[in-house]
Amino acid sequence: MMNLIDIRAALRAQFENTSNLPCHVGAFAAWITSDDQALRTFIAEASGFQGQMRRPEHVAALGYGAASALLTEDEKDLLRDELTHLGGRAFFVSGRPWRFEVDGIALLGVSLGVAVNSADGQWLRDVLARSTSEVSSDPWQVGLVRAARLVIGESNIRIVPPDLAVAIAARGIGGLHDDDLEVGWDITARLEPHNSGPSRDAVRLAVFEHVLARRGQIAIAAVTRDDLIALLRNISRSMRLWTFESAKRTPKSEIARWDVENEYHAQNLLWAVLAPILSDLENEENLPSIGHKNPRADLGVPSLRTIIEVKFMRNAGQQACAKIIEEVAADASLYLSKSTAYDNIIAFVWDDRAQTEQHDELRAGLEAIKGVSAAIILPRPSKMTRSIGLEQ
Numbered sequence: 434m435m436n437l438i439d440i441r442a443a444l445r446a447q448f449e450n451t452s453n454l455p456c457h458v459g460a461f462a463a464w465i466t467s468d469d470q471a472l473r474t475f476i477a478e479a480s481g482f483q484g485q486m487r488r489p490e491h492v493a494a495l496g497y498g499a500a501s502a503l504l505t506e507d508e509k510d511l512l513r514d515e516l517t518h519l520g521g522r523a524f525f526v527s528g529r530p531w532r533f534e535v536d537g538i539a540l541l542g543v544s545l546g547v548a549v550n551s552a553d554g555q556w557l558r559d560v561l562a563r564s565t566s567e568v569s570s571d572p573w574q575v576g577l578v579r580a581a582r583l584v585i586g587e588s589n590i591r592i593v594p595p596d597l598a599v600a601i602a603a604r605g606i607g608g609l610h611d612d613d614l615e616v617g618w619d620i621t622a623r624l625e626p627h628n629s630g631p632s633r634d635a636v637r638l639a640v641f642e643h644v645l646a647r648r649g650q651i652a653i654a655a656v657t658r659d660d661l662i663a664l665l666r667n668i669s670r671s672m673r674l675w676t677f678e679s680a681k682r683t684p685k686s687e688i689a690r691w692d693v694e695n696e697y698h699a700q701n702l703l704w705a706v707l708a709p710i711l712s713d714l715e716n717e718e719n720l721p722s723i724g725h726k727n728p729r730a731d732l733g734v735p736s737l738r739t740i741i742e743v744k745f746m747r748n749a750g751q752q753a754c755a756k757i758i759e760e761v762a763a764d765a766s767l768y769l770s771k772s773t774a775y776d777n778i779i780a781f782v783w784d785d786r787a788q789t790e791q792h793d794e795l796r797a798g799l800e801a802i803k804g805v806s807a808a809i810i811l812p813r814p815s816k817m818t819r820s821i822g823l824e825q
């Protein structure tokens with residue numbers, strides 16, 4: 434019986450036993466496995482093409498690079514120009530062989546490029562609508578086309594087959610249904626044969642690494658953004674047993690007080706709660722520069738495309754609440770720019786003054802900010818009394 438090390442080695446061997454991949458297929462494989470170094474190679478191939486006209490496959494490779502925030506400024510300009518040219522072409526032309534029109538890898542890459550650039554994608558929606566029916570006999574291509582449709586804003590679409598659904602969801606596209614995660618893992622771990630080429634080998638490898646990381650920490654299940662929000666809202670229950678002593682608990686111990694004195698302490702509290710559950714949780718993640726700004730998110734969950742922004746509200750009153758709202762609004766404009774891999778923020782506020790009468794209005798103000806999916810306000814527990822006056 435093969436163990437996990439053997440399975441990983443077999444998956445890697447299947448994927449790596451290929452050479453001279455088409456530019457967009459190689460870019461997809463690098464993107465789905467989060468191999469930025471390899472992806473840069475295919476970006477360079479696409480941007481450096483010297484022929485008369487770049488093919489849609491080159492545009493797709495640039496789209497995968499854009500989705501990973503790996504393009505230079507010149508490459509970003511090139512992608513925008515190529516998308517404009519591509520949008521002006523005719524597709525499904527009678528008498529001309531269909532190529533891009535029925536190539537799910539290319540369609541997904543171009544869709545990512547359109548989404549990153551917030552470009553007019555009606556022409557692409559029209560192509561994808563026709564593509565969906567034309568590839569209906571091939572579940573692999575169907576899944577890729579459905580992923581492309583999700584990327585450009587469609588909803589209520591289920592990705593198939595399950596291994597593709599898991600890998601795509603790990604990249605923040607779509608969601609999992611029913612037993613997708615279990616079935617995706619099962620067909621991956623059993624090395625179930627397929628005839629979908631090296632792109633599916635890459636997907637299987639991505640599924641293995643993603644699920645194995647999760648299985649090492651929690652029972653295999655898909656943590657959603659709603660799950661994360663619910664967990665953060667229930668942190669108040671954890672504070673009931675938070676150590677903040679007024680006397681020794683045992684003869685040989687000292688009085689212990691796990692105080693929360695600043696934003697970093699609150700951030701550490703969240704890390705302690707979330708790190709065992711979210712394998713890709715990032716701390717103080719540096720985001721792509723925006724002009725002279727170098728934004729850095731407090732906590733990030735790439736698989737959920739979610740940033741958790743932590744604020745410490747030291748002072749009381751409406752002015753202090755207004756300041757928190759202003760700070761989060763400023764953060765949202767930087768963190769959710771087109772160049773980042775995140776699309777929403779959860780605001781977590783430690784209210785050191787425990788002014789619960791202000792919380793409803795503060796929460797409403799925060800959740801009215803574009804891009805803020807939820808606001809959680811945790812008041813300083815009453816047992817955590819201070820021995821000195823609060824800083825004004």
